[in-house]
Amino acid sequence: MRKHLFKTLLHICIAAISMQAAAQGIPKDFRQLADSLIRARPANYSAYKTALGPYSQDTLLMQYFVREAEIAAFTPGAIYGYTQLGLHFQNLSQNDRALDYLAVALEKATESNNRELRIVALNRLGMAYRKMEAIKSALDYHQEALSLSESIADPGDFVLRERNTAINGIGNIYRMLEQYGLAIEYFQRSLENDQALGNLEGQVANYQNIAECLEALGDLTGAMSYYEDALRVNKSLGSDRSDVITRYGMAHVLAHEEKAAEALEILEAILPKARSFRDPELLANVYVQLGWVLSRLKRYDEARGYLLNGLRISEELNLPSNMDSANRYLHDIEMALGNYQAAIEFYKASVAARRMISNDLNRRYVYEMISKSEVDKRKDQIEILSKENEIVKLRLRRNRTTLLVGALMLVLITLILYILYRQYQLNSEKKVLTLEQAMLRSQMNPHFLFNSLNSIKLYIINNEQKNAVHYLNKFSKLVRKILEASSLKEIPLAEELETVELYMNIENIRFNNEIDFAVEMDPEINPSLVKIPSLILQPFLENAIWHGLSSKEGEKRIRILIRQEDSGYITLVIRDNGIGRAEADKLKQRRVLKRKSVGIDITRERLANFSRDYQYNYTIEIRDLFDADGKSAGTEVILKIPTI
Structure with missing residues (x-):
């Protein structure tokens, strides 16, 4: 209607x-x-x-x-x-x-x-829906445009360009779904076609798209190289808009490389042009990026102004990704300035924007369509192979039975292997997801949260404001780090050590800071370069505190020793001077409420998955320590895990 x-x-x-x-x-x-x-x-x-x-x-x-x-x-x-x-x-x-x-x-x-004009309209509709982040509709139109262009027997340059537009559009959908490897394959294919056609505008766009994907994958050097290629081609094209978009991307990379001052210089240079284009979405992107860079330079007032402008435009245009970014950066600024109530409001707005992006129905539909597309392509390839086999059979009649059986067996084996591989992939992904959820529950167990908040509450009751704010900041930072790390497979050793130090600071409140905790690391180890599974140490520290030190009188001590004894492996030792495992078991039997600890079992399974991925073995050894008189002197856990 x-x-x-x-x-x-x-x-x-x-x-x-x-x-x-x-x-x-x-x-x-x-x-x-x-x-x-x-x-x-x-x-x-x-x-x-x-x-x-x-x-x-x-x-x-x-x-x-x-x-x-x-x-x-x-x-x-x-x-x-x-x-x-x-x-x-x-x-x-x-x-x-x-x-x-x-x-x-x-x-x-x-x-x-009119097939040519129909292809144009389909592609333009796909681009419009993609800009609105309506993934389902965008994929429908681009796939229909691609199929229609491929049905033309002898396409001219115009149809080839539109076919390339459809390929590029599908690549952009993969990019929106964060399937960056697949996206790069489509963009490379599109780039090669544009180079053959001499389409400078398409080449610039593909260089920009590949650079964005590489940046998302963490290859900042590769991303900057592709942005430089985009600038080089754009010199011949002479497009101010492409120049602004490319330099905006370069500023984004520089900001991630901790070169905020250089990024700011680029963004301030392109801002007047961005304002002149009458493209509010591009202007919103530049405002949000400027706000982020200025916040990295601790110029919070200026940063807040740009972020609020970018957020206003993004809300008017209903751009959830920009709304999420702007609200997150504003949250960080308010946290840094101590405006916690405002920070909470921006955090809630960021979560709401993220929910808009994560539309399960759209994503499920897209994955189904992608799978269907891939299956259809394989069917087409099988049909082509079948026709070629028919030609071979006509030429070599004596070998037709052997060739037919061989071809059928090859197809059958390929399909069986593909089905088995997909089943293995799905089972592995399900197992990893289950482990990650269990790990998060073990890290954020209610006892720890309740006791931590209770301890901070005592500071507030006793009017110890500085201690309350100090430990509340540490607690919020710890929770945030646990939530961030729970979505990562591995993290730098430096971040893991920072997390456990925060954890020990919070736990030590309840022990009146009686626990002497320290990390001792070989000087040749660079913790920023060594990567280990995320949140791997906390379960062992929790065991040391609750089973080793909580019932001990006198000095309480925990040490983490980090050594690199074999190439490709790192050894982590968690040592405490607690009551020992034998005494802890006796106490556990006498308790009315028995606390079940699953953290160590989950950690063993995660280490097994981690080591299996890199084709290395890991070891966990738990030793009882004794003094010269043969009395229990604590427990030592030795982890030997592969490094990447």
Whole structure:
């Protein structure tokens, strides 16, 4: 209903514009150009692009051309006009108007059975939905455009370019789904095609896309190299917009490389151009990036101003990714300034934005469509192989039975291996997810949370504000680190040590700081370069405190010793001077409430998975320590794990 209403209103508006062309100041030379095009009725899209390209951003002229084409029943011309109007409003982030124009273009192209213009409309609709982060609809349109372009037997350069646009669009969808490896494959394929076609605009876009994926994968050097390639090609293209987008990406990489001052210089240079483009989405991106970089430089007031501007535009345009980023950075600023209530509000807004992004139905649909697409491709490949086998059979009749059986066996084995591999992958992913959830529950058990908050509450009751704020900051930082680390497979040793130090600080409150905790590490080990499984030490420290030190009188001591005795392995020793395992077991039997600890078992399983991934073994050895008189002197846990 809405679609038909829009079409009616659209025709009325365009008719009014056409009848008042002279009064509205439609230039005479443009009217002559439009008349000549309509009389010539060119068959291919490039003719319209060449003639009308300079006027494509002028909505009044495009609406006039559409109306004249409609009066003359010149459907291809009208389709071109509707498409350009849709792109114009898309660039202004007026997505609803853009979709309406593009939908009319697609409908007319379908009715006129014009495959080239239908491919254009499908791709432009895919781009519009992708910009709105409507993944399902974007994938539908790009895949239909790709299939239609591949059905044309002898495509010209124009169809090849549009086919490439569809490939690039599917790559962008993989990128939005954070499937960066697959995305890079599509972008590389698109880049090679654009290089063959001499399409500079497409080359710049693909270099930018590959750079973004490499940055997301942590390859900052590779990302910067591709951005430099984009700048190099753009010198020949001469696009100010591409220049701004590329330099924005370079600033993002520099910020991640802790070169905030250099990033700020680039962003301040491109900001005037970004404001001049009348593209609010691009401007919002630049504002948010500027705010982030300024916050890294501790220029919080300026950072807050840019972030609030970026957030306002993002909310007006409904851009969940930008809203999430802006709210997260504002949360960090308010935390740094001690404005905890404001920080909580920004954190809640960030979580809400993330929920908008994580639309399970869309993602499930996309994964199903991706799987279907891959299966269809394999079926096509099998059909091609089958036809080739038929030709071979005709030429070599004597070997036809052997070839047929061999081909069938190969297909069967391939399918069986693929099914087994997928089943193994799904089981492994399910097991890892279960372990991660169990690990998070063990790290964030209710006893620890309740006791920690209770201890901080005592400081507040006793009016010890400095201690309360000090330990509350440590507690919030610990919770945040545990939540962040729980989603990572491995982290630097330095971050793991920082987390356990926070954990020990919080636990020590309840022991009146009686526990003497220290880390002793060989000087040749660089903890920032060594990576280990995340949150691997905390269960052992928890055991040492609750089973070894909690019932001990006198000096309480825990040491973490870090050594590198064998190449490719690191040895971690957790040593305490507690009552020992034998005495701890006796005490445990006498307790009415027996606390079940699953942390060590979960840790063993996680270490097994970690070592299996890197084809190395790990060892856990638990020793009882005794003094010279043979009395228990504590417990020692020795972990020997592979490093990456």
